[in-house]
Each structure stands twice: as structure tokens, then as C-alpha cells.
Amino acid sequence: MLFLNVWSLLHWYLRPLIKWFLRKTTRLCELQRICYGDKAGAQRTCAVENSLMLSRTRDIKEVVAFLDAVVLERRFIPANFDDILKPSISIIFRIKKINTKLHPSFAPTLKRCLQQIWSYRQLVNEVEELRRVQYDSDNSDHELKLLKLWSLLQPNELLEGRVTKQWQTIGFQGDDPKTDFRGMGLLGLENLLYFATEYPQASTHVLSHSHHPKYGYTFAIVGINLTSMAYYLLKDGSAKTYMFNSKISLPNINLFHRFYCYLFYEFDKMWIESKPENIMEFSIIFKKFDIAIRSQLSDPSTVFRINIEIDNI
Known part of the structure; x- marks a missing residue:
């Protein structure tokens, strides 16, 4: 337990340094490295979710909070995806300084991950509501x-x-x-x-x-x-x-x-x-x-x- 606590503390302080070093050496942000390098499905989507949740950037935190609010309102449905996700992805592109012309495949890949992450969160709420309804x-x-x-x-x-x-x-x-x-x-x-x-x-x-x-x-x-x-x-x-x-x-x-x-x-x-x-x-x-x-x-x-x-x- 002590080892895990120490490792968590070290990881918290070293994470920004590691991300900075990898960004300089690969010229890719963490989300790009995940979307390009991780296998599609659970491996990629869970890694994207983890990256977003650990972000200390204010704008990224606001994107997460906005999507969570949409889920609570039960509005995260396919018919609304474009209106909801386009602005969020644009913010991520701006914050991460990603050139859309140089990385045309990144946006659709990230969009798929965001769809999965917040559809899952909405499902958790829906299942919880059903469970609370007594026969x-x-x-x-x-x-x-x-x-x-x-x-x-x-x-x-x-x-x-x-x-x-x-x-x-x-x-x-x-x-x-x-x-x-x-x-x-x-x-x-x-x-x-x-x-x-x-x-x-x-x-x-x-x-x-x-x-x-x-x-x-x-x-x-x-x-x-x-x-x-x-x-x-x-x-x-x-x-x-x-x-x-x-x-x-x-x-x-x-x-x-x-x-x-x-x-x-x-x-x-x-x-x-x-x-x-x-x-x-x-x-x-x-x-x-x-x-x-x-x-x-x-x-x-x-x-x-x-x-x-x-x-x-």
C-alpha cells in the first residue's frame, strides 16, 4: 500500500514532465499518441478517457464538465453528436495546437472515443434509473x-x-x-x-x-x-x-x-x-x-x- 501511494505521488508530479518530453521527441500530444498507437476499442478509448480525466488544463477540464452535464440532461444521443462534439474537439485541437491538415485522421478517431466514453456514462445513469424503479x-x-x-x-x-x-x-x-x-x-x-x-x-x-x-x-x-x-x-x-x-x-x-x-x-x-x-x-x-x-x-x-x-x- 505504501509503495502504491508513493508511486501515485511520483506519477502525479512526473506526469507533466514525461508528457512534455514525449511531445518534444514525437511532436505529438498524448491524445495523438494514443489514437495513433493504441488498438481501436477498449485499449484506445480507456486510454483517451484516462488522459482527459488526468488533464490539468482548465479548458480540457471544462470540456469534460460540459460533456458530463450533457449526459446528466440525457442529451448525449447520436442525433446530437455533431452539435455536442464538434465544439469540444475544436477546443482540444486549439489547446493541443494540432494542425488539422497534417492530422486529418485524428478528429474522427478522437470523436469515436468521446462517443464511447460519454455514451457509457449515460448508460450508467439509465441503468441506475431502471434499477431504482420498483416493480x-x-x-x-x-x-x-x-x-x-x-x-x-x-x-x-x-x-x-x-x-x-x-x-x-x-x-x-x-x-x-x-x-x-x-x-x-x-x-x-x-x-x-x-x-x-x-x-x-x-x-x-x-x-x-x-x-x-x-x-x-x-x-x-x-x-x-x-x-x-x-x-x-x-x-x-x-x-x-x-x-x-x-x-x-x-x-x-x-x-x-x-x-x-x-x-x-x-x-x-x-x-x-x-x-x-x-x-x-x-x-x-x-x-x-x-x-x-x-x-x-x-x-x-x-x-x-x-x-x-x-x-x-
């Missing part, structure tokens, strides 16, 4: 989503009533699922519904494993636990690797749902491969899974994809 059985929209989840996972079985033990078939604890959403709020339901809607084969495959006579588990409850895991990985920044390496889209709620689906599918595989004696081993295997995912995400080149493998377990 309300008097809300018809909430109820319809819950009933749709049932129909997707159990298409051949009609519910006998809104409150029924049938819910335990898809892994809820009691007769009324609303009590199980307390920790993660509506986010838990949205995740489960996305998995069942967008990955019907994978979700059915996983649900079948949850019914295994020996290795079975509570599908919905495990899903809500994985919502919690995905939420904290997003909040602490670990999920940036997945988000920034995605070629599907910028960080948004659907990409978060896809991340959750990957976690659910992979946890199911680990659970079955672990051959647990009983459900009491859940916390041990879940912790092992969390460590494994965090380890993978610590590698900036990591890309997650759901690869469906049908088995006879």
Missing part, C-alpha cells in the same frame, strides 16, 4: 412485461392466475414474482425479458438446465443475481472492455442487456460443468464466476459472444 403490480406496463416473460418461457402452459405456484417453474421463489425484484427493481425484469425475447434458443436451453433433477437451480432468481453482477461491473467500469470492443453499437441499454445475456449463458455453463452437490454451492460458484469474468474483462482485447451449444445434460 409495481398496479402498473399495467410492469404486469404485461411479467406475463410476456411467462409466455416466452412457458408457451405451452397457461397461467392459472396472476398469483400462483406456477411461477416457481421459471425460478421465482414464491407465488408472486414481484417480491423477487426488490433488489434490482425493474432492471431485473427487463434483463430476463430481453434474454427470453432476443435469445429464445439460449434462454430455453438455460431454463432446461435449471430443471435438471440433480443440478437444477432457480432460473429467475439466478437471473436477478446476474443482473446485480452486470450492474456492478457496469458501475465500477469493468464492463467498459465489453462495451468499447463491441462492433454492434455504442454503449446503450440494449448492449447492456446483451452483456447480461452473455453472463447468464456462461454462468449456466460453469454451473453445469461444476456439477454442484446442491444449491448451497451457489455462492461459491457464483463468486468463482465473478472472478473469472473480471479477469477476462481486465484484458482490453476481450470480446464476448454467445456461442450456443446444445447438449443432453
